[in-house]
Amino acid sequence: MPAEWAPQSAVMLTWPHPGTDWSDSLSEVEPVFMEIARAVLRFENVVLSCEHVFRLQELERNLNAEAQELGLPGRVVGVPAPANDTWARDHGPIAVSGADGTRLLDFRFNAWGSKFPWEKDNALNRHLANFGSFGTTPLVPVEFVLEGGSIESDGQGTILTTSECLLTPSRNPSMDRASIEHLLGETLGADRILWLNHGYLAGDDTDSHIDTLARFCADDHICYVACPDVSDEHYSALAAMEEELQQFHQANGQPYKLTPLPWPDAIYGDDGERLPATYANFLIINGAVLVPAYGVPQDDDALRVLAGLFPGREMIPVNCRPLIRQHGSLHCVTMQIPAGVVQV
Structure with a gap:
């Protein structure tokens, strides 16, 4: 499984529509998706699916006209396809590369253990493939529930994940840790699985996806969420996660370089629920890193820290405050x- 910083041809977006949980806030969330699409088009293509054909045609026409006028390299590939929701990271295809070329793996998606409707999202990758969005690259079905946000790859055979997510019985109840490790070895080419047993974010309903907690920023370097406030409900779990990361070693036996990410001020929804704001949910694309911003003082610190981790890449902040109201962020809506x- 390639690292996220490997060369890309496109980023996949599943557009929000009135049939999703965004129905009451489309006017706030669509500008976020538009901001992501425009940023990506500066560097590469966008595969954009939308359940409503006329809206899709409008988006494709307008975004491609903007890209052409600005002389940008990216183009939009629009695909009419039904969707339950917008979390492309988790229902999108997971790529693997080898001597026989690239394949896209179509793992099963069941909405984080059947927490929400999922049947349309589970069929979305096949819709995209049938439309020709992936060219001649094969889409291979895998009868195993796995979300892209639950795994991180260093591109060298090491996968970073959380036991809270992958071992949850509502995903693959017949499989234990050893059998899951074997399957990830066969499907993703993983020869090492690093399991985090601690770490969570309040308001997260993915069972502690790794892309909200810790990320590879190089094959020898991991950045992670750290909470410096001993009075915060996250302090103990994230401190325990930090200790686990300090005990991990690279394949060559050396410890990882570790960089803590800023801890944003607490953000609450209208119902008083704490929302899962995290700077670990950034997206690496060709030549840039899209960084979630939440309108809090720590946004500038996050840009500064990530700029140091990805030298030579442009840092592009994206307002993700509307996204966390549905308990996800920037990386979660992209693949x-x-x-x-x-x-194209």
């Missing part, structure tokens, strides 16, 4: 597609 797959 990168490797170079050579999407050609």
Whole structure:
């Protein structure tokens, strides 16, 4: 499984529509998706699916006209396809590359253990493939529930994940840790699985996806969420996660370089529920990193820290405050597609 910083041909977006949980806030969330699409088009293509054909045509027409006028390299590939929701990271295809080329793996998606409707999202990758969005790259079904947000790859055979998510019985009840490790080895080419047993974010309903907690920023370097406030409800769990990360070693036996990410001020929804704001939910694309921003003082610190972790890449802040109202952020609504797959 390639690292996220490997060359890409496109980023996948599943557009919000009135049939999703965004129905009451489309006017706030669509500008976020538009901001992401415009940022990506500066560097690569966008595969955009939408349940409503006329809205899709409008988006494709307007975004492509903007890109052409500005001389940008990216183009939009629009695909009419039904969707329950917008979390492309978790229902999108997961790429693997080898001697026989690139394949896109279509793992089963059941909405984080059947927490929400999922049947349309589970069929979305096949819709995209049938439309020709992936060119000649094969889409291979895998009878195993796995979300892209639950795994991080260093591109060298190491997968970082959380036991809270992958071992939850509502996903793959017949499989234990050993059998899951074996399957990830066969499907993703993983020869090492690093399991985090601690760490969570209040308001997260994914059972502690790794992309909200800790990320590879190089094959020898991990950045992670750290809470410095001993009075915060997250302090103990995230301190325990930090200790686990300090005990991890690279394949060569060396410890990882570790960089803590800023801890944003607490953000609450209208119902008083704490929302899962995290700077770990950034997206790496060709030549840039899209960084979630929440309108809090720590946004600038996050940009500064991530700029140091990804030298030579432009830092692009994206207002993700509307996204966390539905308990996800920037990385959660995107899925990168490797170079050579999407050609327009």
